[in-house]
Amino acid sequence: MHAQERVADRYELTYPIGHGGMGEVWAGFDEKLDRPVAIKFLRKLAVPDGDRDTAVDRFIREARVTARLDHPGVPSVHDVGHHGDDLYIVMQLVPGVLLSDLIAERGWLAVPWAAAIGTQICSVLAVAHAASLVHRDLKPQNVMVTPSGAVKVLDFGVAALLGPDVPRLTATGHTLGTPTYMAPEQALNSAVGPRTDLYALGCVLFELLTGKPPYRADNPLGMLHRHLNDPVPSVSEHRAGVPDVLVHLLVRLLAKDPQHRPESAVEVYEMLAPFGAVDAEKAADAAPTVADGQRVDPTMPYRYPFGPLPPRSPLPPTRVDIVRPRAAAEIVEPPSLDQLAEVEERAWELAEEERFTQAAELLESVLQPISGGHAARQPRILELRLNLANLYVLAGAFRQALPEFQRLIVDLAKRPVPDEELIWQCRQQAASCQAELGEATEALRELRALLAEEQQVMRSDSPELFPLRQQIAMLVAGLGDVPEARRQLEGLRRDISALHGSGSAPAAEIEALLSHLHRLREEAPGSAGPSSFSAAPREG
Numbered sequence: 443m444h445a446q447e448r449v450a451d452r453y454e455l456t457y458p459i460g461h462g463g464m465g466e467v468w469a470g471f472d473e474k475l476d477r478p479v480a481i482k483f484l485r486k487l488a489v490p491d492g493d494r495d496t497a498v499d500r501f502i503r504e505a506r507v508t509a510r511l512d513h514p515g516v517p518s519v520h521d522v523g524h525h526g527d528d529l530y531i532v533m534q535l536v537p538g539v540l541l542s543d544l545i546a547e548r549g550w551l552a553v554p555w556a557a558a559i560g561t562q563i564c565s566v567l568a569v570a571h572a573a574s575l576v577h578r579d580l581k582p583q584n585v586m587v588t589p590s591g592a593v594k595v596l597d598f599g600v601a602a603l604l605g606p607d608v609p610r611l612t613a614t615g616h617t618l619g620t621p622t623y624m625a626p627e628q629a630l631n632s633a634v635g636p637r638t639d640l641y642a643l644g645c646v647l648f649e650l651l652t653g654k655p656p657y658r659a660d661n662p663l664g665m666l667h668r669h670l671n672d673p674v675p676s677v678s679e680h681r682a683g684v685p686d687v688l689v690h691l692l693v694r695l696l697a698k699d700p701q702h703r704p705e706s707a708v709e710v711y712e713m714l715a716p717f718g719a720v721d722a723e724k725a726a727d728a729a730p731t732v733a734d735g736q737r738v739d740p741t742m743p744y745r746y747p748f749g750p751l752p753p754r755s756p757l758p759p760t761r762v763d764i765v766r767p768r769a770a771a772e773i774v775e776p777p778s779l780d781q782l783a784e785v786e787e788r789a790w791e792l793a794e795e796e797r798f799t800q801a802a803e804l805l806e807s808v809l810q811p812i813s814g815g816h817a818a819r820q821p822r823i824l825e826l827r828l829n830l831a832n833l834y835v836l837a838g839a840f841r842q843a844l845p846e847f848q849r850l851i852v853d854l855a856k857r858p859v860p861d862e863e864l865i866w867q868c869r870q871q872a873a874s875c876q877a878e879l880g881e882a883t884e885a886l887r888e889l890r891a892l893l894a895e896e897q898q899v900m901r902s903d904s905p906e907l908f909p910l911r912q913q914i915a916m917l918v919a920g921l922g923d924v925p926e927a928r929r930q931l932e933g934l935r936r937d938i939s940a941l942h943g944s945g946s947a948p949a950a951e952i953e954a955l956l957s958h959l960h961r962l963r964e965e966a967p968g969s970a971g972p973s974s975f976s977a978a979p980r981e982g
Contacts (some may be wrong), residue, residue: 516598538586558591567595629670644696687713691714915955
C-alpha cells in the first residue's frame with residue numbers, strides 16, 4: 443500500500459494509521475461522498491495459507507458486527523470489499539487519542555475522567571450486549587477519546603458474535619483476547635457472556651485510576667494464571683482518594699466468578715455516572731493537549747448529553763437486528779399457504795447467501811399477524827416458527843432466539859401428539875442460547891437434565907451425546923469447577939478414542955482442551971496448585 447493508491451475506484455489512501463500482524467489501517471478519502479475515511483486491510487501475504495479462511499471469516503465478521511451496532515460510541519462501517527488479493531473495510535475516521543496513550547502521558551486520571559470514560563464504555567457495551575454481542579477484547583488500545591469528549595470503542599474484530607461460527611473461528615487450544623484484560627472464564631476457553639466484558643472494563647478502570655493494570659506478569663501464560671488465581675487487588679492500596687463506592691465496584695467487576703460481577707453494563711453505568719460530572723470551567727483547565735493540538739475531555743458529554751441506554755436488566759428481546767415491526771394499520775389477515783410458501787422460499791434463498799438477518803426479518807413479518815392461540819400451533823406455522831428461531835441463531839441474535847425457542851417448547855407440548863424429539867432439540871437450543879448470553883448456571887442445569895434424559899434411552903458412551911457432553915464440561919470449567927470439567931473431558935476422550943481412535947481429530951480436540959486446562963492450572967509460573975476459583979450458582 444502507498445499514499446494516493448486508489449481502492450475500488452473510489453477511495454484514495456492518504457497516510458498509514460497503524461499496522462498489525464495481518465493487516466494495515468490507512469486514512470483515506472471517499473471521493474464520491476467527499477469525506478475522510480479509515481480503510482482497514484487484511485493482507486493476503488501476511489496470513490499463512492492454513493489460517494487464510496479463518497482470518498477472512500473473522501475479518502468479514504468484524505464488518506458485519508460493527509455495521510450492526512447503531513451507537514455513537516462505535517465507528518460506522520461504510521463499505522467492504524476486495525482490493526487485489528486483499529480484503530478491506532471502509533469505516534468512519536475517528537480523530538482523538540487512544541486511551542493507552544492518554545494513560546502513558548498522564549499516568550492515573552482524575553476520578554471524574556475515569557468515571558466518565560467508564561460510563562461511556564458502558565453505554566456501548568449495553569447496546570452491544572442487547573444485540574447479543576460480546577466484545578471480548580476491551581482494552582485501552584481499543585478505546586479512543588475524541589476532541590468532543592466522546593469515547594469510541596474500536597475493533598470488534600475479536601467480538602464473539604455469540605453464534606455457531608465461533609468454534610470454527612477459534613483454533614482449538616488458542617484463546618481470543620488480550621491476557622492483561624482477560625476474564626478467567628475466557629482464559630479457560632469456556633463460554634463467555636456480557637460479564638466477560640465487564641471484567642475487562644474493571645481492568646481498564648483499574649488502570650485508569652492507578653496507571654497500571656491490576657495484574658502484571660512476564661509472559662501471557664503467567665498473566666492468565668494471575669487472573670485465575672491471584673486475589674483481587676484493591677484500588678485503595680495503590681491510590682488514596684478514590685470513593686469507597688468505586689473501590690467496591692472495581693472489586694465486583696474483577697470477581698473471578700462471573701456470577702459475582704454486576705448484573706449488567708447498565709448497572710455499572712448508573713454507578714459510575716454520578717462521579718463523572720465536573721464543573722465546566724475546571725474541566726477545561728484540566729484537559730491535556732495532545733500531539734495535534736486537540737484537547738480531549740471525557741466529561742464533556744455530561745454538558746452535552748451522550749444518549750439513551752437500553753432498559754435495566756433483565757433485557758427484553760431487542761429489535762436491533764430486525765427492522766421495526768409493521769404498524770398495526772399495516773397488519774392484515776393471516777397469510778395463505780401459498781404466501782407462506784413463497785416467503786419461506788425467499789427466506790431460504792437469503793439464508794443460502796448468509797443474509798440471515800434479512801431472512802429472519804422476512805419470516806418475522808409473515809408470522810407477525812399470527813401472534814398466538816390455536817393458529818400459532820398449526821403444523822405449518824410451527825415449522826416456520828422453528829425456522830425463524832434457527833435463523834435468529836445463525837444471525838447471532840440470541841436474545842431473540844431464546845424466547846422463541848421457549849415459546850415453541852410450550853406450544854409443541856400442547857399438540858395432540860407432541861413431537862418429543864423436536865421439543866428436546868428446542869430445549870437444547872434454548873439452553874445453548876442461555877450459555878451464549880452468559881447465563882451459564884441456568885444453561886448448565888438444563889443441559890444436564892437433557893443429558894440425563896438421553897442416557898435413560900441410550901448408552902452413556904453413544905456418539906450422539908459427545909457434543910452435549912463437551913458443552914457441559916466447558917460450562918462446568920467456566921463456572922470454576924476445573925477438576926470436574928477435566929474428569930468429564932477425560933471420560934469423553936476415552937469414549938471418543940474407543941470409537942474413532944486416539945489419533946483422530948475429535949480425540950485431538952478434547953486432548954487440546956485438557957492440555958489447556960492443565961497448563962493454566964498446574965504449569966503456570968509460580969503456580970501453587972489448583973486455585974480457589976469457584977462458582978456460586980444463582981438462585982432461580
